Amino acid sequence: MTIRVGVVTFPGSLDDHDARRAVRIAGAEPIALWHKDKNLQQVDAVVLPGGFSYGDYLRCGAISRFSPVMESVIEQAQAGLPVLGICNGFQILCESHLLPGALTRNDHLHFICRDQKLRIENTSTAWTSDFEPGQEITVPLKNGEGGFVADERTLDMLEAEGRVIARYLDLNPNGSRRDIAGISNAAGNVVGLMPHPEHAVEPLTGPTTEGLPFFTSILKRLVNA
Amino acid sequence: MARVVVDVMLKPEILDPQGQAVQRALPRLGFDGITDVRQGKRFELELEGPVDEAALARIREAAESFLANTVIEDFTVRVEAEGEK
Amino acid sequence: MARVVVDVMLKPEILDPQGQAVQRALPRLGFDGITDVRQGKRFELELEGPVDEAALARIREAAESFLANTVIEDFTVRVEAEGEK
Amino acid sequence: MSLDTVKNALEHPDVEQPFAELGLKPDEYTRIREILGRRPTSSELAMYSVMWSEHCSYKSSKVHLRQFGDKMPENDAMLVGIGENAGVVDVGQGYAVTFKVESHNHPSYVEPYQGAATGIGGIVRDILAMGARPVAVMDPLRFGAAEHPDTRRVLPGVVAGIGGYGNCLGLPNIGGEIVFDPCYQGNPLVNALCVGVMKHEDIHLAQASGAGNLVILYGARTGGDGIGGVSVLASETFDADGPAKRPAVQVGDPFQEKLLIECTLELFREHLVAGIQDLGGAGLSCATSELASAGSGGMRVELDTVPLRDHTLSPEEILMSESQERMCAVVEPAHVARFMEICDKWDVIATVVGEVTEGDRLEIFWHGEQIVDVPPRTVAHEGPVYERPYARPQWQDTLQADAAERLPRPGTADELKAALLDLVASPNLADKSWVTDQYDRYVLGNTVLAQPEDSGMVRIDEETGLGVALATDGNGRFCKLDPYTGAQLALAEAYRNVATTGARPLAVTDCLNFGSPEDPAVMWQFAETTRGLADACQVLGTPVTGGNVSFYNQTGETAIHPTPVVGVLGVIDDVERRTPVGFAEEGQIILLLGD
Ligand SMILES: Nc1ncnc2c1ncn2[C@@H]1O[C@H](COP(=O)(O)OP(=O)(O)O)[C@@H](O)[C@H]1O
Numbered sequence: 009m010t011i012r013v014g015v016v017t018f019p020g021s022l023d024d025h026d027a028r029r030a031v032r033i034a035g036a037e038p039i040a041l042w043h044k045d046k047n048l049q050q051v052d053a054v055v056l057p058g059g060f061s062y063g064d065y066l067r068c069g070a071i072s073r074f075s076p077v078m079e080s081v082i083e084q085a086q087a088g089l090p091v092l093g094i095c096n097g098f099q100i101l102c103e104s105h106l107l108p109g110a111l112t113r114n115d116h117l118h119f120i121c122r123d124q125k126l127r128i129e130n131t132s133t134a135w136t137s138d139f140e141p142g143q144e145i146t147v148p149l150k151n152g153e154g155g156f157v158a159d160e161r162t163l164d165m166l167e168a169e170g171r172v173i174a175r176y177l178d179l180n181p182n183g184s185r186r187d188i189a190g191i192s193n194a195a196g197n198v199v200g201l202m203p204h205p206e207h208a209v210e211p212l213t214g215p216t217t218e219g220l221p222f223f224t225s226i227l228k229r230l231v232n233a
Numbered sequence: 234m235a236r237v238v239v240d241v242m243l244k245p246e247i248l249d250p251q252g253q254a255v256q257r258a259l260p261r262l263g264f265d266g267i268t269d270v271r272q273g274k275r276f277e278l279e280l281e282g283p284v285d286e287a288a289l290a291r292i293r294e295a296a297e298s299f300l301a302n303t304v305i306e307d308f309t310v311r312v313e314a315e316g317e318k
Numbered sequence: 319m320a321r322v323v324v325d326v327m328l329k330p331e332i333l334d335p336q337g338q339a340v341q342r343a344l345p346r347l348g349f350d351g352i353t354d355v356r357q358g359k360r361f362e363l364e365l366e367g368p369v370d371e372a373a374l375a376r377i378r379e380a381a382e383s384f385l386a387n388t389v390i391e392d393f394t395v396r397v398e399a400e401g402e403k
Numbered sequence: 404m405s406l407d408t409v410k411n412a413l414e415h416p417d418v419e420q421p422f423a424e425l426g427l428k429p430d431e432y433t434r435i436r437e438i439l440g441r442r443p444t445s446s447e448l449a450m451y452s453v454m455w456s457e458h459c460s461y462k463s464s465k466v467h468l469r470q471f472g473d474k475m476p477e478n479d480a481m482l483v484g485i486g487e488n489a490g491v492v493d494v495g496q497g498y499a500v501t502f503k504v505e506s507h508n509h510p511s512y513v514e515p516y517q518g519a520a521t522g523i524g525g526i527v528r529d530i531l532a533m534g535a536r537p538v539a540v541m542d543p544l545r546f547g548a549a550e551h552p553d554t555r556r557v558l559p560g561v562v563a564g565i566g567g568y569g570n571c572l573g574l575p576n577i578g579g580e581i582v583f584d585p586c587y588q589g590n591p592l593v594n595a596l597c598v599g600v601m602k603h604e605d606i607h608l609a610q611a612s613g614a615g616n617l618v619i620l621y622g623a624r625t626g627g628d629g630i631g632g633v634s635v636l637a638s639e640t641f642d643a644d645g646p647a648k649r650p651a652v653q654v655g656d657p658f659q660e661k662l663l664i665e666c667t668l669e670l671f672r673e674h675l676v677a678g679i680q681d682l683g684g685a686g687l688s689c690a691t692s693e694l695a696s697a698g699s700g701g702m703r704v705e706l707d708t709v710p711l712r713d714h715t716l717s718p719e720e721i722l723m724s725e726s727q728e729r730m731c732a733v734v735e736p737a738h739v740a741r742f743m744e745i746c747d748k749w750d751v752i753a754t755v756v757g758e759v760t761e762g763d764r765l766e767i768f769w770h771g772e773q774i775v776d777v778p779p780r781t782v783a784h785e786g787p788v789y790e791r792p793y794a795r796p797q798w799q800d801t802l803q804a805d806a807a808e809r810l811p812r813p814g815t816a817d818e819l820k821a822a823l824l825d826l827v828a829s830p831n832l833a834d835k836s837w838v839t840d841q842y843d844r845y846v847l848g849n850t851v852l853a854q855p856e857d858s859g860m861v862r863i864d865e866e867t868g869l870g871v872a873l874a875t876d877g878n879g880r881f882c883k884l885d886p887y888t889g890a891q892l893a894l895a896e897a898y899r900n901v902a903t904t905g906a907r908p909l910a911v912t913d914c915l916n917f918g919s920p921e922d923p924a925v926m927w928q929f930a931e932t933t934r935g936l937a938d939a940c941q942v943l944g945t946p947v948t949g950g951n952v953s954f955y956n957q958t959g960e961t962a963i964h965p966t967p968v969v970g971v972l973g974v975i976d977d978v979e980r981r982t983p984v985g986f987a988e989e990g991q992i993i994l995l996l997g998d
C-alpha cells in the first residue's frame with residue numbers, strides 16, 4: 009500500500025515543493041493540498057512546510073492558522089492524524105494551539121541560514137521513530153523568527169513529558185529557551201521543528217541526508233499501524 | 234469614520250530582543266538615562282461606522298484572537314480622541 | 319520613573335504591506351466594517367529621571383535620528399499618563 | 404483643476420511646459436513637438452520625459468552597446484538577444500535559461516532596505532516576464548570604506564533588504580560580491596542578478612498584437628511611489644492646496660511578488676498570455692508604450708480603470724508611478740475569463756485597462772477624454788541617441804606610472820607575517836559569511852553550489868541532473884587603471900569561476916556602473932569598457948545577452964571607479980559531476996595551471 013502524505017501550500021509557502029520531494033524520496037506519495045480547500049483528500053499524514061505564508065506579516069503563521077485547510081488539520085490532528093510543521097509550519101501549529109509556546113524574533117535580530125547540529129531527544133513520536141535515541145544530526149536551519157518561548161511551567165512540562173524532540177547543539181542559533189529546536193504534542197502525532205529536514209535528503213543539495221528519517225518514520229508507523 | 238488603536242506588547246516576562254537592542258544602542262548614540270525599552274506593535278484601524286460598545290467589543294475580540302498572540306503578548310484597545318495624532 | 323511612548327507609523331503615502339495583510343484577513347475572520355489598517359511600531363521607554371522638556375527633547379531627537387526612519391516613517395512622542403496602560 | 408487633453412493641447416498651443424524640470428533638454432522637447440505636430444499634453448510630456456531619460460532610453464550608451472551585437476560570436480545557444488527584458492539561451496534537453504543583472508544603486512543609498520529589496524523585486528519580474536520560473540538570485544555589492552559611519556547605515560540595510568525580499572520570495576541566493584572602496588562612499592553599488600528556467604516553447608515576449616486583444620494590469624494597486632519628478636506636473640494640475648505628498652521611495656511587498664510569480668506561471672501554463680511586460684521604472688508609461696511599440700497594432704487604454712491605492716493621483720502620476728509588484732498582459736478575449744479565475748485563485752487583483760487596436764497609435768483616455776495620442780515607437784524605442792564626446796583623461800598616464808613595483812615589499816619573515824595578517828583581516832578578503840548567512844541558499848532544493856564557492860550552481864532537471872552555474876565579477880580598481888583590460892579581466896575571472904565548477908561557459912550579462920556620461924573622461928572609460936568586453940566576448944565565444952547601464956554614479960563631481968560587473972552563465976549536463984573548491988580528501992595531488 010502507498011502511504012499518502014499531504015503537503016499544504018499556503019500563499020507564501022516556499023518549501024512545499026521540497027517537502028513533497030522529501031516525501032517522495034522517503035518512499036511515500038506526496039499529495040498537494042491547497043489552503044482554501046477543507047478537503048484533506050484522506051491523506052495519512054500532513055506536512056505544513058516552511059516559507060513566509062501571507063508574508064508572515066502580522067506574526068509568522070498568524071494569518072494561515074485561520075485558513076480553511078487548517079480547520080480540517082486542527083480537527084484531524086486532535087483525532088490523531090500525524091502532522092509535521094517545519095519552520096513556518098511549526099509557527100502555524102503554535103498559532104493554532106496544537107502545540108504550546110510561540111516562536112519569536114531571533115535574539116540577534118537577523119535572519120540566519122546555517123547548517124545546524126541537533127540532538128534527537130525523543131524517538132517515540134510519529135515523526136522521529138526512525139532515529140536512534142540521542143542521535144546527532146546536521147540539517148539546514150533558516151529563519152528570522154525561530155526563538156522558541158513558553159512560560160517556565162510549560163517548559164518544565166515539555167521536559168518532564170519528553171516532548172522536547174530535538175535540541176540545538178554547539179550553538180543556539182536564535183535564543184530558543186532551553187535550546188529547543190522542536191517539540192511534540194502529548195500524543196506524539198503532532199511535531200513542530202524549526203530546522204529544515206526536507207533540505208537534508210539528498211547528498212547533492214543538502215549538507216547531509218540526516219533529515220530523511222523524519223519522513224521515513226511516518227511511513228513505518230503507518231505501515232505498522 | 235473613527236480610528237481605534239490596538240497596542241500589542243510582549244508580556245513583561247518574555248524576552249524582547251528588539252527592545253533590548255534599542256536600549257543598548259541608545260547610550261552609544263549619546264542618549265542616557267533610559268533604563269528600559271520595550272518594542273511592540275501599534276495597529277490603527279479605521280472604522281466605517283460609529284465606535285460604540287458593540288464595535289469595541291468586536292475589536293477586542295479581533296485583538297484577542299488575531300492581532301495579538303496572547304501566549305506571549307498583551308494588548309490594549311482604545312479609541313483615538315478627535316484631533317489626536 | 320516615568321514612561322514615554324514613541325509611536326512610529328509609515329507615512330500615509332507609503333505602502334504598508336503588513337497593514338494590508340491584516341485588513342484583508344479581518345473580513346475572512348468575520349470582522350467587518352474596518353476600512354483601513356495601518357501597522358506600526360510602539361516603543362515604551364522607561365526614564366530614570368523626571369520627564370521634563372529637556373528629556374522629551376532628547377527623546378524626540380532619538381526618535382528622529384534612530385527609532386524612526388524619517389524617509390518613510392512619522393513618529394509621535396508622548397508621556398504616558400499615570401495609571402494608563 | 405483642468406485636465407490637459409489632446410483637444411486642449413491643440414486649442415492652447417502656447418502653454419509653457421516644465422520640460423526642463425522633467426529632465427528634458429530643449430532640443431528633446433522640440434523633437435517631441437515635431438513628432439506630435441503640436442505641443443504634448445502634460446501626460447504625454449510625462450511619458451516622454453521618463454522614457455527618454457538616460458535610465459530608460461540608454462541614449463548615451465546605445466552607440467557603444469551596439470558592439471555587443473556587431474561583434475557577437477557565432478553561438479547557436481542564443482534564443483533571444485539584447486533588447487528584450489532579458490536574453491534567453493538554450494541549455495539543452497528542451498530547456499532555456501534567462502538571466503540578467505541590474506542596478507538599484509541610487510534608491511539603495513536613499514533608503515537602503517527598500518532600495519535593495521525592490522532591486523531584487525524588479526529583476527525577478529524581468530525574468531518572470533520572459534516566461535521563466537525564477538530559480539536563483541545573486542547580489543554583487545560595492546560599499547564605501549568598511550569603517551565609515553555611513554557604511555554602517557547603508558550596508559546592514561542593503562543586506563537585510565536583499566535577504567528580506569529574496570528569502571520571502573523563496574529564491575536561493577547563490578552568490579555575489581561585497582567590495583569596500585572609498586570611491587563608493589556616497590554612491591554604493593547594489594546590483595542584483597536573477598536567473599530563470601523555462602521550456603523553449605514557453606518563451607514570452609513583450610508585445611501587443613492582434614486587434615481586439617485585451618490589456619490586463621494585474622498585481623498591486625497603483626500608488627504614488629517613485630514619482631518625485633512628476634510632481635512638477637502635478638503641482639500644475641492640482642488646486643491651490645497643492646498635491647498630496649508623493650513618496651520618492653518605493654516599498655516592496657515580497658509576498659505580493661510571490662503570488663504574482665505563481666499566478667503568472669499558472670497563466671503561462673494554460674497558454675493564456677499573448678504578450679507580457681513587467682512594470683518597472685517608468686511604470687505604465689513604459690509597459691504600454693513598449694508593448695504597443697513591439698506589437699503590430701496600436702493600443703487604447705482607459706487610465707481611470709487602473710486600481711489605485713491613492714485616489715488623489717493625477718493621470719500623469721498614474722502613468723509614471725513606479726509602484727512595485729505589477730505586471731501587464733495582453734490576452735485574447737476568449738481567455739479573459741480564465742485569466743481572471745487564476746488571478747482570483749492567487750488573490751491577485753486583475754483589471755482590463757485597455758485593448759489592442761487596428762491603428763498604430765497609443766491612445767490613453769481619462770474618463771472618456773483623450774489625454775495621450777502618440778506613435779508608441781517614438782516613446783519606447785526611437786528616443787534620442789547621443790554620440791557623447793569622450794577623451795582619455797590626462798591623469799591616466801600619471802595613474803599608470805604609479806606602478807605596483809614602487810610599493811615596498813615585505814623582506815623579513817615578520818614583515819611577511821604582518822602582510823599576510825593584514826590581507827586576511829582586510830574586509831575585502833575576509834570571510835563573508837556574516838552576510839551570506841542572512842540569505843537562504845537552500846530553498847527550492849536545487850542549490851548544488853553556493854557560498855563559499857566561486858560560482859553558484861543550481862540543478863534544473865531532477866531526472867537528468869542538467870544544471871547551470873553562474874558567477875559575477877568586477878574590479879573597479881583594475882578598470883580605473885585600464886578600462887579596456889579591466890573589463891576583460893572581470894569577464895575572464897567570472898568565466899574561469901564558472902569553468903572550474905565543470906560547467907561550460909555559455910553567455911554573459913553585465914551591469915555597467917559609471918559616473919556621468921556628460922564627463923568626457925567617464926565616457927572614455929565607458930567606451931573602452933564596452934570595447935574591451937565586446938572584444939573579449941568574441942574571443943571567448945560567449946555573447947552578451949543583456950544587462951544594464953547605470954550612469955551618474957558620483958558624489959558631486961567625483962565619479963566612482965568605472966565598475967563593470969560581469970556575470971557568466973555556464974551549463975553542466977550533470978550536476979553530480981561538479982567540482983567544488985577545496986581539497987576533498989588527503990593524498991590528492993595539487994597542480995597549478997597557467998603561469
Ligand atoms: N553579496 C553577496 N551575496 C551573496 N553571496 C556573496 C556575496 N558576497 C560574497 N558572496 C559569496 O561568498 C563567497 C566568498 O566571497 P568572496 O570572499 O568574495 O570570494 P572570492 O574572493 O573567492 O570571490 C562566495 O561564494 C561569494 O559568492
